[in-house]
Amino acid sequence: MILDAFNAVLVQNGLITAFVFVGALVWVSYQLSARLTRGHIHGSAIAIALGLVLAWVGGSMTGGSQGLADFSLLAGVGVMGGAMFRDFAIVATAFGADVGALKKAGFVAAVSVIIGVVLSFVVGAVVAVSFGYTDPVVVSTIGAGAATYIVGPVTGTALGASSDVIALSVAAGLTKSVLVMIGTPLIAPRIGLNTPHAALIYGGLMGTTSGVAGGLAATDPKLVPYGAMTATFYTGVGCLLAPSVLFLIVRAVL
Amino acid sequence: MVIYGVALLSFCMLAGVFVGDVLGELIGVQANVGGVGFAMLLLIVLSNLSSKRFKLKPMTESGIGFWSAMYIPIVVAMAARQNVIAALSSGWMAIIAGVAAVAASFAMIPVLDRIGKGGRSDS
16 A cells, blocks of 8 residues: 555656656766776766666566656656757756857867767768668768767657667767767877867867766866867757758758 | 746747747758757857846856756656667667767867867967
């Protein structure tokens, strides 16, 4: 009886339950990050990876298409991770970006953001085509996912891609994010990533905010603000270009 | 007040998504075109504008800052509701796409770094 009442409270307050659940998931991830990887893999990357693993568990147990959100107890995760809150939080991250500081940083930093988005998009799209995809919506969504795990779902949702394609784009973006975190300290000496100028370009080219924050923190904490600043613009530029100009180009080419 | 910040942020999102919808209609893709991007630009413009004319109060800023800080948890929730089962049937493609994008981007850093330093002294 007590258990039923408890269950009912969690189901009736689904979104609140999701806050507790995600909070716990993030906490566990940051503990794993600190203890198992000594901070080398950013906690947010582990949390997202765990989220995808749990979505896989949820999908295989319920047979549904919404991952963990198919459990009635965790339906709130579907609301919290849905398009409305996701886009809301993305728009909010733009608040930290200072146009004046970016202007001062130089023309190259701005160009690096655009080149970064287009480069990752093209590489992702080429990989998608080489795996036999020909639908412009699918190719664009995967290309956008190679930019970041945010640009992918935003593009996919805007273009009407299916959930499994969106999941592919998230997986591509997550691979990128984790690789940027792990790879940056290793490759930094070879690519001259040791000045604020290079860090600005690095942030613009990589774009994945958690990847850049984690990667620079592991390389040289002093460089973090420079890379993070240009990276802040990346997702916005990606969300602007990928479902519009870049999609139209893909549609024209295929 | 916190609600002013949340309201400003909400207004920017609605306006941006509206512009994205109209633009999608105009170019005939029947989809939202860059709505989130427009919303971000609008928020940057409005928040920079207000810092010169009427400064946003810290409480107002915290209404936006809260949602900015919720970005990662929301992305975690987003990951947890994806159709991963379906994605894994062609899992290698996602991994190869991600790895290739990182490799190409890393390779581009020294190139842009050199161009930026050669032409101008903006250090």
